[in-house]
Amino acid sequence: MARDRHYFFTSQHYGLERRYNEVHPCNITTQGIREFGWYWNSNHRLSKFRGFRLGQISVGMISGYRSFRIPYITIHYKNLFIVPSFLLLQFRPALIVCRYGDRTWTGATKQIWSKFREKKSSKTTEDVTSVETEAASVKRFWFSRYF
Numbered sequence: 001m002a003r004d005r006h007y008f009f010t011s012q013h014y015g016l017e018r019r020y021n022e023v024h025p026c027n028i029t030t031q032g033i034r035e036f037g038w039y040w041n042s043n044h045r046l047s048k049f050r051g052f053r054l055g056q057i058s059v060g061m062i063s064g065y066r067s068f069r070i071p072y073i074t075i076h077y078k079n080l081f082i083v084p085s086f087l088l089l090q091f092r093p094a095l096i097v098c099r100y101g102d103r104t105w106t107g108a109t110k111q112i113w114s115k116f117r118e119k120k121s122s123k124t125t126e127d128v129t130s131v132e133t134e135a136a137s138v139k140r141f142w143f144s145r146y147f
Helices: 105-120 127-145
Strands: 003-013 023-031 034-041 046-054 057-062 072-076 078-086 097-100
Touching: 003 072, 023 105, 046 072
Parallel strands: none
Antiparallel strands: 003 023, 003 097, 023 034, 034 046, 046 057, 057 072, 072 078, 078 097
16 A cells, blocks of 8 residues: 655644744655644644545544644645644634645755745745735635535
């Protein structure tokens, strides 16, 4: 049975006011429809999860956000996955858009370095516009497909 593995991802939090961890070491494995693993979450804690991936939607249970396991749902699109944060962080509309890291050491280092540089530099209007455009295209794709 083929396995698909990821070793880190970066995240962007939309609609949330706090500062969160945006670089996440992980060991995420998808084997058939089963999905399981661990990652360092946005609240700087270890999260373990186990669930199922059916097409481009994953559902299951996750730890590390509350004192008990909670349900999760993620929507996969190319090398991104989107997490509605009302289950994980707060009971208000917000999205966490995550991008899987490159699987080579050189590519991973470049992606992590660019994420840290992005956080330190002030965002220009072009940077904000490109992120908003990407988020809008992802939203349009999912809403047109499922709603």
